[in-house]
Amino acid sequence: xxxxxxxxxxxxLKTGKLVFIGKPVYKAIITIELLxxxxxxxxxxxxxxxxxxxxxxxxxxxxxxxxxxTVKRLIKSIKxxxxxxxxxxxxxxxYPVQINGIETVVMPFDSGISAGRNKALSLVKTEFxxxxxxxxxxxxxxxxxxxxxxxxxxxxxxxxxxxVIDLPFYKTxxxxxxxxxxxxxxxxxxxxxxIDGMPVxxxxxxxxxxxxxxxxxxKWDNLLKRLDHADFFxxxxxxxxxxxxxxxxxxxxxxxYNRTYMSFRNNLKRDQIYLFLKYNHESNIKNxxxx
Numbered sequence: 642x643x644x645x646x647x648x649x650x651x652x653x654l655k656t657g658k659l660v661f662i663g664k665p666v667y668k669a670i671i672t673i674e675l676l677x678x679x680x681x682x683x684x685x686x687x688x689x690x691x692x693x694x695x696x697x698x699x700x701x702x703x704x705x706x707x708x709x710x711t712v713k714r715l716i717k718s719i720k721x722x723x724x725x726x727x728x729x730x731x732x733x734x735x736y737p738v739q740i741n742g743i744e745t746v747v748m749p750f751d752s753g754i755s756a757g758r759n760k761a762l763s764l765v766k767t768e769f770x771x772x773x774x775x776x777x778x779x780x781x782x783x784x785x786x787x788x789x790x791x792x793x794x795x796x797x798x799x800x801x802x803x804x805v806i807d808l809p810f811y812k813t814x815x816x817x818x819x820x821x822x823x824x825x826x827x828x829x830x831x832x833x834x835x836i837d838g839m840p841v842x843x844x845x846x847x848x849x850x851x852x853x854x855x856x857x858x859x860k861w862d863n864l865l866k867r868l869d870h871a872d873f874f875x876x877x878x879x880x881x882x883x884x885x886x887x888x889x890x891x892x893x894x895x896x897x898y899n900r901t902y903m904s905f906r907n908n909l910k911r912d913q914i915y916l917f918l919k920y921n922h923e924s925n926i927k928n929x930x931x932x
Contacts, residue, residue: 664898670809671894675714675778678892682721682781692723695786698793699850700767701728704757705775707902709738714894716740718779726785729764731757751905753866762857770853777805777848778892785850788889792850795837797830799855799881802845803889816885819844821871822920826879839884844874848891855881867905868912872919 701719705712712730719726732738733748733756746760762770769789783803792801804813817833821843830841847870859877861869877883896902 660898667809667898674808675892675894678778678780685781692725692786695723695789696725696727698767699726699769699771699785699789700765700853701726701771701773702731702758702761702765703728703773703775704731704754704761705734705738706732706751706754706757707734707905708775708896708899709734709736711894711896711899712738712775713740715773715775715777715779716743718783722779722783723785727767729761731761733757751866753863755861755865755869756863758861758869759863762853762860765853768853769850770856771850772847772856773891774847774893776893776895778894780890780892782888782890784889788850788886791837791839791886792852795884797882798836798839798884800845800849800851800877800883801839801889802842802849802883802885803891804885804887805846805848805893806890807893807895814846816842816845821878822875822916824875824878826875828878829880829882836882836884839886842883842885843878844871845883845885849883851881864915865912867909868916872916875920 703712703715712732716728716730719728727744729744729746730738730740731746731748733750733752735750737745737747739745744764746757746764748757748760758772769792771785788801788803792798802816806813817840819842828841828843830836832841832843834841858880859873862872862876865872874883
């Protein structure tokens with residue numbers, strides 16, 4: 642009963658009659674939490690070693706759409722910790738963002754996340770690529786140096802996923818139970834088995850370091866504009882090996898009150914029909930995209 646009431650209250654705060662309360666409160670909480678972490682970052686800044694290999698071995702891939710302030714926030718957070726890291730930003734917004742010093746690829750309006758990521762991937766020349774959503778924020782625990790060392794030390798790992806911390810409640814999603822679509826493919830290693838202490842999973846968050854050549858084997862389905870996540874990892878099953886580590890984290894500050902962005906983000910019918918036809922079972926597309 643309490644859970645049901647919470648859902649009703651949240652719905653009213655998010656899109657209903659109480660949105661005039663929910664919007665400013667939510668934004669204020671997110672702002673305060675990010676400011677807190679920024680201050681702690683300044684006090685706790687220690688570094689995890691030389692970034693020379695990082696800059697030569699890793700490229701950041703970011704796809705953005707109708708969230709200029711959000712992606713600028715992400716870029717700033719990356720640059721605070723990794724000022725020389727190459728970032729490829731793909732933008733298919735109506736008015737694409739321009740950020741000094743950032744390699745920006747402009748695509749036709751609403752080309753979709755899959756087409757955007759594929760375009761960015763085609764430009765990656767480094768051995769490894771870091772895939773991010775544009776509403777992430779780096780902080781002191783976003784340790785790319787050690788994450789890169791771990792995937793390098795384990796050549797049987799293709800994707801090393803990190804932990805995404807959802808603000809304002811600091812929730813993390815349990816990817817041990819994250820669904821993918823029905824497939825006859827068998828995992829390259831048993832799900833739940835360990836590689837260097839890291840569990841093998843069918844799916845990790847869109848916050849991971851991958852071997853560029855391995856990601857290029859799968860790519861993203863250009864026909865999917867929104868619901869790319871489960872589809873990518875379904876096709877990766879039996880081809881790539883993905884692991885999860887909780888030593889590699891980022892913050893996730895959603896933009897639930899950005900009406901323009903959310904109107905597109907929630908327009909899922911086309912993708913759902915396509916996925917239904919692709920996987921040929923209605924239960925597979927009931928909730929194909931998890932956080």
